[in-house]
Amino acid sequence: MKTSDFYYDLPPELIAQTPLARRDGSRLMLLDKATGETQHRHFYELPQFLRPGDCLVLNDSRVLPARLLGHREPSGGVAEVLLLIDRGEKRWECLVRPGRKLKPGQKLSFGDGTLLSATVLEALPGGNRIVEFHYEGIFLEILERLGKMPLPPYIKEELNDPERYQTVYSREVGSAAAPTAGLHFTKELLTQVEQMGVKVCYVTLHVGLGTFRPVKEDDPLEHEMHAEYCMISAQTADIINQTKKNGGRVICVGTTSCRTIESWAGENGELKESAGWTNIYIYPGYRFKALDALITNFHLPESTLIMLVSALAGRENVLAAYQEAVKERYRFFSFGDAMFIS
Known part of the structure; x- marks a missing residue:
């Protein structure tokens, strides 16, 4: 086979x-x-x-509306984080872009940064990252406001x-x-x-x-x-x-x-x-x-x-x-x- x-x-x-x-x-x-x-x-x-x-x-x-679009601090460069697995204690295994910029220690903000920010903690062998999120309240409610649907890579149209x-x-x-x-x-x-x-x-x-x-x-x-x-x-x-x-x-x-x-x-x-x-x-x-x-x-x-x-x-x-x-x-x-x- x-x-x-x-x-x-x-x-x-x-x-x-x-x-x-x-x-x-x-x-x-x-x-x-x-x-x-x-x-x-x-x-x-x-x-x-x-x-x-x-x-x-x-x-x-x-x-999950698991696709988060944000910025790197303090440069303001764009960053994209895709939530994969909840590892507990506000930490998630994520796919990130651009990978070469999002090294351990990198700070991120989403929206205007008041609801949600994050820190890249660790780079995993396959290229994923462990990211710790910083927020008050219920994470899912914040995702509903800031997150987007993670559509498959072969879908190029926006979902209304x-x-x-x-x-x-x-x-x-x-x-x-x-x-x-x-x-x-x-x-x-x-x-x-x-x-x-x-x-x-x-x-x-x-x-x-x-x-x-x-x-x-x-x-x-x-x-x-x-x-x-x-x-x-x-x-x-x-x-x-x-x-x-x-x-x-x-x-x-x-x-x-x-x-x-x-x-x-x-x-x-x-x-x-x-x-x-x-x-x-x-x-x-x-x-x-x-x-x-x-x-x-x-x-x-x-x-x-x-x-x-x-x-x-x-x-x-x-x-x-x-x-x-x-x-x-x-x-x-x-x-x-x-x-x-x-």
């Missing part, structure tokens, strides 16, 4: 730069993981392809409404990127799904920017997978266990939900209340323990995420489906269209 085995040609104009006006108006490709057959539908038609007794597993993580980079069910703040498969759901669609007898349950995985990190090694097995914090409640574990016991399908919404339940599932697929860091790496040859089907967006070429969907549906089936999506002018990546692999 080579990283280049997961390459496909994508015209740049198919990378969705903005969300559609209607969340559930996106297109939905149905992919039969056994046969590779596809159908072209719309996301609002999803209930037609669900069955009473199935359960949907959604990631309720909420994106920051809520469009949040799912309608987001509640646990902590992600550096959205669990984008969930962006297609409306509250009305979720209500419709529940009323037809499909259980809806939630896990939390705080998405890290490592999700966008390309696989640079020729052998994908040499790629070092990033770690992310995730949680499964006792209630969600019970719903998933009962669904499997009754013969229903466990359908994960997004690769983050998939990685969460697969990280904690026993060999028999059974789950229990769990929390901790996961760096699970799913690629062809992996045997899924809990997941039966997946709702997901279209992923970057040669990424760990296209490897994950290839593990579920077969590399040939996935690449053929992606080629068809390009031909049919689907919209790709975070604000793009969706696929239901079952």
